[in-house]
Amino acid sequence: MEREITAIKAQKRNHQRVSIYLDGEFAFGLSRFVAGWLEPGRKLSQAEIETLLIKDTYEVAFQKALQFIQYRPRSIEETRRRLNEKGFSSDVIETTIDKLLEKKWLDDLDFARQWIENRNTFRPRSERLLAYELRLKGLAEDKIKQALEKYAGDENELAYQAGIKKAKQCQHESKFDFQKKVGGFLGRRGFHYGIVKPAVERLWKEFSSPLDERLPDH
Numbered sequence: 001m002e003r004e005i006t007a008i009k010a011q012k013r014n015h016q017r018v019s020i021y022l023d024g025e026f027a028f029g030l031s032r033f034v035a036g037w038l039e040p041g042r043k044l045s046q047a048e049i050e051t052l053l054i055k056d057t058y059e060v061a062f063q064k065a066l067q068f069i070q071y072r073p074r075s076i077e078e079t080r081r082r083l084n085e086k087g088f089s090s091d092v093i094e095t096t097i098d099k100l101l102e103k104k105w106l107d108d109l110d111f112a113r114q115w116i117e118n119r120n121t122f123r124p125r126s127e128r129l130l131a132y133e134l135r136l137k138g139l140a141e142d143k144i145k146q147a148l149e150k151y152a153g154d155e156n157e158l159a160y161q162a163g164i165k166k167a168k169q170c171q172h173e174s175k176f177d178f179q180k181k182v183g184g185f186l187g188r189r190g191f192h193y194g195i196v197k198p199a200v201e202r203l204w205k206e207f208s209s210p211l212d213e214r215l216p217d218h
Contacts, residue, residue: 001045001046002043002044002045003022003023003027003043003044003049004022004023004041004042004043004044005020005021005022005038005039005040005041005042005043005044006021006022006023006024006040007019007020007021007040008020008021008035008038008039008040009021011029016031016032016063017029017030017031017032018030018031018032018035020035020038022044027049028049028052028053028056029056030052030053030056031056031059031060031063033059034052034055034056034059035052057088057092058092058095058096061083061086061088061092061093061095061096062096062099062100064082064083064086064088065079065082065083065096065097065100066105068082069100069105069106073110073111073114073115074106074111075106075108075111075112075134075137075138075139076097076101076106076108076138077137077138077139078137078138079097079100079106080093080097080138081138083096083097108139108140108143109143109146109147111137111139112134112139112143112144112146112147112148113147113150115130115133115134115137115147116130116147116148119133120158120161123162124158124159124161124162124189125158125162125189125190125191126155126158126159126189126190126191126192126195127148127155127190128190128192129189129190130148130190131144131148132190134147155191155195156195156198156199158191159186159189159191159195159196159199160199160202160203162185162186162189162191163182163185163186163199163200163203164203164207166181166182166185166186167182167203167204167206167207167208168207170182171207171208171209172209173208175204175208178200178204178208179200179204182200182203182204183196183197183200186199186200
């Protein structure tokens with residue numbers, strides 16, 4: 001049985017969607033893109049209605065994914081997880097991912113490079129910890145390795161840069177406490193002892209206060 005479109009109204013809360021009225025009653029909502037060819041007076045069969053609803057689901061998933069990746073760069077797996085959290089089926093998710101890949105709006109190698117560059121600039125850490133973080137984002141080992149080969153910096157310099165802020169905070173500490181706190185901080189950033197020890201020594205020489213400034217008043 002066919003039903004007639006009696007009205008198409010823009011939704012107040014989302015201007016990118018419209019409400020479809022069939023036979024004088026609200027029937028369902030659609031994205032403007034999916035509903036673009038509809039007009040009042042047109043009759044729809046049940047099969048056509050079901051097709052519209054399916055297309056709308058795919059369009060909604062695509063728009064949700066776009067919103068997610070436009071906020072900041074995302075990995076493929078992060079995007080997949082997000083769509084799964086939103087309740088989309090695996091078929092809808094994978095079709096959406098394929099569409100984003102085709103348009104080059106998702107690229108795990110580019111994501112890894114941006115992640116490493118950002119970390120090296122603002123919060124330096126070891127290659128080992130960078131690799132661990134990227135694995136949590138769902139990246140494959142070959143992508144991680146490829147990104148690290150080109151974008152990871154010198155570990156000694158990274159450890160030094162990572163420790164500057166902590167060294168300044170500890171500049172009035174004794175050498176023992178300075179080494180303990182700054183060394184522990186760098187260890188938590190993923191640097192090995194062989195990298196941490198010389199970095200802490202360098203930081204101590206450059207940022208520790210003179211001895212008389214660290215002695216208590218008598």
